[in-house]
Amino acid sequence: MPEDKGQFDVAYVAHLARLQLTDAEMTQFSAQLQNILAYVTKLNELDVSNVEPTAHAVPLTNVLRKDEARPSIERERVLANAPESARELFIMPKIVE
Amino acid sequence: MEYEAVIGLEVHVQLKTHSKMFCGCATAFGAEPNTLVCPVCLGYPGVLPVMNAEAVRKTILSGLMLGCEIARFSKWDRKNYFYPDMPKNYQISQYDLPLCKGGRVGKFGITRIHLEEDVAKSFHFAETSGVDFNRAGTPLMEIVSEPDMRSPEDAFAYLTALKEVLIGGGVSDCDMEKGQLRCDANVSVRPVGEKKFGEKVEIKNMNSISGVRRALAYEIQRQIAAVKRGETIVQETRRWDDDTSVTSVMRTKEHAHDYRYFPEPDLMPVEVSAAWLAEIRRAVPELPEAKRRRFVAHYGLPEYDAEVLVADASVAAYYEQAAAGSKNPKAISNWVMTELLAKFAENTIAPAQLAELVAAIDAGQISGKQGKEVFAEMFATGKNAAVIIQEKGLAQLSDAGALEGLVDQALAANPKSVADFKAGNAAAINFLKGQVIKLSKGKANPQLAGEILARKLQG
Ligand SMILES: [Zn+2]
Numbered sequence: 235m236p237e238d239k240g241q242f243d244v245a246y247v248a249h250l251a252r253l254q255l256t257d258a259e260m261t262q263f264s265a266q267l268q269n270i271l272a273y274v275t276k277l278n279e280l281d282v283s284n285v286e287p288t289a290h291a292v293p294l295t296n297v298l299r300k301d302e303a304r305p306s307i308e309r310e311r312v313l314a315n316a317p318e319s320a321r322e323l324f325i326m327p328k329i330v331e
Numbered sequence: 332m333e334y335e336a337v338i339g340l341e342v343h344v345q346l347k348t349h350s351k352m353f354c355g356c357a358t359a360f361g362a363e364p365n366t367l368v369c370p371v372c373l374g375y376p377g378v379l380p381v382m383n384a385e386a387v388r389k390t391i392l393s394g395l396m397l398g399c400e401i402a403r404f405s406k407w408d409r410k411n412y413f414y415p416d417m418p419k420n421y422q423i424s425q426y427d428l429p430l431c432k433g434g435r436v437g438k439f440g441i442t443r444i445h446l447e448e449d450v451a452k453s454f455h456f457a458e459t460s461g462v463d464f465n466r467a468g469t470p471l472m473e474i475v476s477e478p479d480m481r482s483p484e485d486a487f488a489y490l491t492a493l494k495e496v497l498i499g500g501g502v503s504d505c506d507m508e509k510g511q512l513r514c515d516a517n518v519s520v521r522p523v524g525e526k527k528f529g530e531k532v533e534i535k536n537m538n539s540i541s542g543v544r545r546a547l548a549y550e551i552q553r554q555i556a557a558v559k560r561g562e563t564i565v566q567e568t569r570r571w572d573d574d575t576s577v578t579s580v581m582r583t584k585e586h587a588h589d590y591r592y593f594p595e596p597d598l599m600p601v602e603v604s605a606a607w608l609a610e611i612r613r614a615v616p617e618l619p620e621a622k623r624r625r626f627v628a629h630y631g632l633p634e635y636d637a638e639v640l641v642a643d644a645s646v647a648a649y650y651e652q653a654a655a656g657s658k659n660p661k662a663i664s665n666w667v668m669t670e671l672l673a674k675f676a677e678n679t680i681a682p683a684q685l686a687e688l689v690a691a692i693d694a695g696q697i698s699g700k701q702g703k704e705v706f707a708e709m710f711a712t713g714k715n716a717a718v719i720i721q722e723k724g725l726a727q728l729s730d731a732g733a734l735e736g737l738v739d740q741a742l743a744a745n746p747k748s749v750a751d752f753k754a755g756n757a758a759a760i761n762f763l764k765g766q767v768i769k770l771s772k773g774k775a776n777p778q779l780a781g782e783i784l785a786r787k788l789q790g
Contacts, residue, residue, distance in 0.1 A: 289406040295602040301385030303350040303357035306367050322364040323461030326415050
């Protein structure tokens with residue numbers, strides 16, 4: 235289940251990140267992450283009511299390119315990196331949903 | 332108790348661009364698998380996405396056509412999830428600052444329009460699945476409606492009108508068979524009069540606009556029946572199967588995604604200046620609604636005619652060409668709507684030919700009834716009205732000199748009727764007119780014959 239505000243459900247977040255943690259790691263990371271959160275919470279002491287939220291750390295906008303197609307890379311090279319390939323596709327364990 | 336449905340639609344539209352959203356790979360349907368890919372759209376670590384200006388422009392253009400408010404400042408976010416169709420394990424999308432907000436499709440509201448990247452296409456085999464990344468990274472616009480629809484017909488009307496606008500603006504070809512337009516629906520039911528929404532169910536996998544209508548009709552009945560049995564509707568995602576015409580559970584609320592959106596650090600925000608917005612605004616074509624209003628005002632057509640003619644852009648264009656120089660645009664409309672529309676798909680009658688036919692009727696050369704005969708012949712042979720009128724000897728006798736001779740003959744042959752008329756029996760003129768038409772073998776223009784008769788009898 236999603237964690238409450240300020241609390242950190244390590245098991246849930248590990249699941250979201252697809253990480254498998256041992257009980258010992260769970261305890262260890264839980265303490266570490268609580269520390270990190272407590273540290274970051276310090277920021278709440280600042281009054282930012284008159285500050286515009288920033289969307290990016292770099293003050294730049296509109297980095298655009300023209301809509302022009304250029305050659306892609308060869309399929310052999312593309313599929314050479316696939317763990318497995320067949321029928322010119324990347325092959326993986328069957329997706330079920 | 333009576334129940335009503337509440338429907339909202341999420342429509343994904345592939346934009347018509349040459350290259351992908353964040354890399355220069357070409358966008359094409361039906362290319363050999365994994366030939367339109369590069370490290371960016373394959374999600375390799377360390378690559379940098381660069382925005383396609385045309386995709387941003389077409390999204391803003393869509394927003395303008397649909398009456399949205401265009402954001403002066405918009406940004407990108409990462410939508411995190413694990414699925415093989417998205418190799419970065421996140422999709423670049425827009426979360427809290429989309430390019431467009433508000434807007435309408437007919438009487439139904441739009442919540443927002445944002446831009447994102449399409450995902451890869453997967454294929455399922457017995458033991459494995461395979462992925463083709465050609466589609467991954469195609470510019471994809473998501474249009475989210477307000478929960479304003481109440482019936483499958485409303486949803487059908489919304490999608491049809493939306494598609495019409497997007498195609499008209501050249502934003503997308505909206506071919507659902509090619510996946511250029513895809514639609515998910517949120518639907519809930521509630522007792523009529525109830526203000527609170529019921530628990531909503533999301534339906535996926537509808538592959539045509541009529542499929543959406545069928546899926547909604549099924550799902551609404553399913554939910555109403557369940558509620559009437561005393562069951563509770565639970566929030567879930569269901570998949571529509573067009574072959575069996577039922578929806579079935581895909582995932583429940585417990586398995587709902589938790590995307591953990593956060594700002595995309597690899598992309599700069601988009602700022603839409605007044606000058607850029609003005610430039611895009613100039614590309615907004617005349618919208619169906621404005622065209623209907625213009626047809627009513629300019630051609631003096633009833634609302635109904637305007638509605639029918641504008642419903643298909645090619646019919647509207649056809650009508651405008653035919654009506655352009657015509658003195659009787661309403662008659663052109665009648666012909667297009669009643670005679671031509673049914674045969675429009677195989678139409679062989681050019682706009683100018685139809686205009687000529689209507690002009691011939693208006694000039695009294697042929698009657699309206701004869702017009703239909705000529706029309707059938709025009710359609711069958713492709714010949715012009717004038718040629719057919721000539722060949723069939725259909726032309727009405729509208730030559731006053733020739734008609735006068737016939738009128739004189741009729742008067743001379745029927746002295747009793749002439750006397751009746753002079754004694755005050757006005758109806759006697761109709762008998763005499765009938766005689767003139769008879770003498771002309773049916774070709775006399777009745778109106779003109781009547782006028783000449785009246786003049787001679789009263790003179
Ligand atoms: Zn690419």
